Amino acid sequence: MERVVHPRRFASAFLVSGLLAPCVALAQGPGVPPTTKQIFPADPKASVPALSQFMGTTTSELAEVITRFAADQSALQRRYDAPDSKSQRTRMRAFFSAWRERLTGLDFGKLSQEGKADYVLLDNHLRYQLELMEREDKQMQEMAPLMPFGDRLLALHEARRELNSINGQQAARTLSEVTKQIDSLRALLEPAPGGAARAGGDSSRARASAPKVSRTVGNRTADQLDQIRNVVSQWYRFYSGYDPVFTWWAATPYQTLDEAMRRYTQTIRQRIVGIQVAAAAPSVAATGGPGGGRGPGGAAAQAPRNAASANEPIIGDPIGAEGLAMDLRHAMIPYTADELVAIAEREYAFSEAEAKKAARQLGFGDDWKAAMEKVKNMYVEPGKQPDLIRDLANEAEAFFGKQDWVTIPALAREDWRMEMLSPERQRVSPFFLGGENILVSYPTNEMTDEEKMMSMRGNNPHFSRATVFHELNPGHHLQGFMTARYNTHRRLFNTPFWNEGMALYWEMFLWDHDFHVRPEDRLGALAWRMHRSARIVFSLSFHLGKMTPEQCIEYLVDKVPFERANSEAEVRRSFNGSYSPIYQAAYMLGGLQLRSLYKELVASGKMKDREFHDALYQGGPMPIAMVRARLAKVPLERGGAAPWKFAEQLPAPRPFPVK
Structure with a gap:
């Protein structure tokens, strides 16, 4: 990952070109003044947990089995390192098949629920690896006429x-x-x-x-x-x-x-x-x-x-309906691609209705796109984006700090860092990225005026406010922090439905709990919600052969309030091999799965908020259906649980009350 850590100077021509005219001062949330991030806690012992909580705890019987499998798989992949050679494919196919055969020798009925969950997860992983190799065999046959040597x-x-x-x-x-x-x-x-x-x-x-x-x-x-x-x-x-x-x-x-x-x-x-x-x-x-x-x-x-x-x-490599069905089966999603597109269109309709409501408050009638243009022009001046991201991160942590929703350890509040994205990286990733490092996207002097405007407008305060916590706490940073400390063997089963879905779940959760009160902030949140719905539609439609990359770009331009260059970058990174075919669909679908699970376990009174959310992090990454199996004690067989039709159990999206 390329990173730029040195400060940039903007060309004087840019400063006098008039492009900065629409800049406005950042409007902070109620009672949240700009603040400098505290680097070191007042009490260093606050970052050290009570050690007794780690003593005598039990874990899955298969934890060491999965750890051993992951180590062996990694060792073989380093040894057979010629990409798609006959030796590599023969050895890895034998490896996965042998492990799957060994797995069937375990007495499934004697395992605990956690052990059964790990059995299902490992078997699902092994089956998928073998299925992927079959898909790749067909791809190799297609390439053979051009590279018989x-x-x-x-x-x-x-x-x-x-x-x-x-x-x-x-x-x-x-x-x-x-x-x-x-x-x-x-x-x-x-x-x-x-x-x-x-x-x-x-x-x-x-x-x-x-x-x-x-x-x-x-x-x-x-x-x-x-x-x-x-x-x-x-x-x-x-x-x-x-x-x-x-x-x-x-x-x-x-x-x-x-x-x-x-x-x-x-x-x-x-x-x-x-x-x-x-x-x-x-x-x-x-x-x-x-x-x-x-x-x-x-x-x-x-x-x-x-x-x-x-x-x-943009070329891409569509995998077709059969390939999508295989990937969705691995993710334990019991819907066809067409059914998922219908779910996304339903979610988009809610976002559009809410966007019109916010637009009316701003005096634009039902013209939500015009209202979005006003919001995009409320960018901060060059050089001030790091301050904005810092303040938005502090605002989100303060909001969570007033509630009893989830545990964010003191060290997780302290250890994250900030870097800048290079101009080259921004052409493919036009918005900031996150984790332990939040990577800020904003113009540098090397960009054209058009690129500078695209970056500033696309990373305006109201769009950014809705996703800083997606990248930091309690989003990707907290996910990484917890998966390095709890059930580490399950990192093998990482899926975007868990890591991206959970981060998006928090966006929906904060919408439901009035984090976005001002119409500008609601529009910022809705821009991303529309985007995630559109991702399902265009990515699955591309792999089904119903959309070309150019049609995907046009769809985003029409449905999502991003700059055209942002939309092109989005489509490019979706299809250039950086992500698995269903990755882009996993954001909203994973978030909806967690909303459905929250309704089943928390809204019903079976679990408290903090208990539920902490269990998500501490259980480790996996398909959300298996999270449900663990927490709701769903009966498990060797092949997994019965299909979970989460979309039929979703709580209705919460419309924002406007007086």
Whole structure:
């Protein structure tokens, strides 16, 4: 994650251009003056918990089993680190299958409820890994016409991992033969200069014999070739210079191969994908490294394999209705993608009605979009955004401090930090991000005037007020703080329905408890609520083949009050490989699941607020259906619990009373 930690100066031309005219002073919440964050507690012992609470506590019988599995999985992924090689796929498939077989040998009936929950979670994880490998097998078959040499190159690295002795002359021959194959494939994709005939036929006949693949497959193949090129580079560097015979034979063939792969990948992106300016091949570090975890929470879900420029076309890789059904089954969501879109549209209708209500208070009638424009123009001046974020974080913590809703340990209030997002990162992540570090998005002197305005308007005080606590306490920061301290074995089961859903749940919770009183603040909260509804619609529709990336952008521009550039960045990061296919839908769906569970357990009087919320954090990450199984003592079988139709049990959204 790229971060900018040094202060920025704004160009004088920007300061006199008149762009700052709409700036207004930040209106603080009632009784919450600007304040400096306390760095060190008055009583240092306040950050040390009572140690007796950790003594004699019981945990799941499978905690050590899952810890062992996670360690073994990680070890194998480091060992078999050639991405999608035959050896890697064969070994990992055998590993997951063997673990699943071992798991069936346990006496499920003798386990406690926590043990049964862990059994179901581990089995669900193993089944999903095997299903993902089946999906990836099909994707590899689609890419094979463009990279029939892939296995041969990856086998070089695998032989090194097997500690086989190297034959420099034979290795050089392999490199030269693959280079010829790559050059031949590239020739099929590139028309002859001036349309002249190529050897063996004219240019039209050469193009006709080129592999026929879609832009999606071409883009995926180019990304895979970047990774293979990195692996071959690692393989070569291991021997080069250390083995004089190998170096004598292989130095020139390797350099020729490397250049051939670079040109071929560039040609695929230009001729098939439609990218006219080739980007530098991403490094292994940039792509998360070969052999990373699969699916939500794995390395592949944390870092994009496509490190393309923000100016390139948005391609994506739709997984279809079957793929969505598989991912939703893993998340224990008993609805089809179309049913989830209907739920999102219902939630959007509530937000739109509330936005019109706030717009009327501001004198805009039902024109909520005009009211949103006024709110977006209430940005703070350059250089003041860190102060704003600090004050908003303090305001939210003070609001929570007056209630008995959730435990926020003293150390969790103390240890978070703030950094700035780079201009490059802001083009893909236009809003601040959070966790132990809150990463602030705001203009720098390197941006164009248009980019500066986009950033300031999109990060105005009222939009920001609704999500600072989503990123810090009791949102992502508190989640990370607690998962590092309670049921740590369950980090393997992390899902966006838990971490993003819980953070969004707090946005809905504070709406229900009058944190947003002024119409400007309500519009800020509703902008995000609309956004999360729209995310479900456009992301699932894309994977169902019902929307193109451009249609997704237009949908966001129409439905969500973000700048067009913000909407484009949102779609780009949704489909560039940074996130699993259902990640964007998980925000609101996870939040709605927790609302339904709150109604079942707290509104019914079975649990108190603090008891319920603390149990969410201390139980560890997992699909929300399994949170319910744990807390509500839902009967569990080896295959899990009965499907939970949470949407039928949702409390009605709370409309804001306007006198």
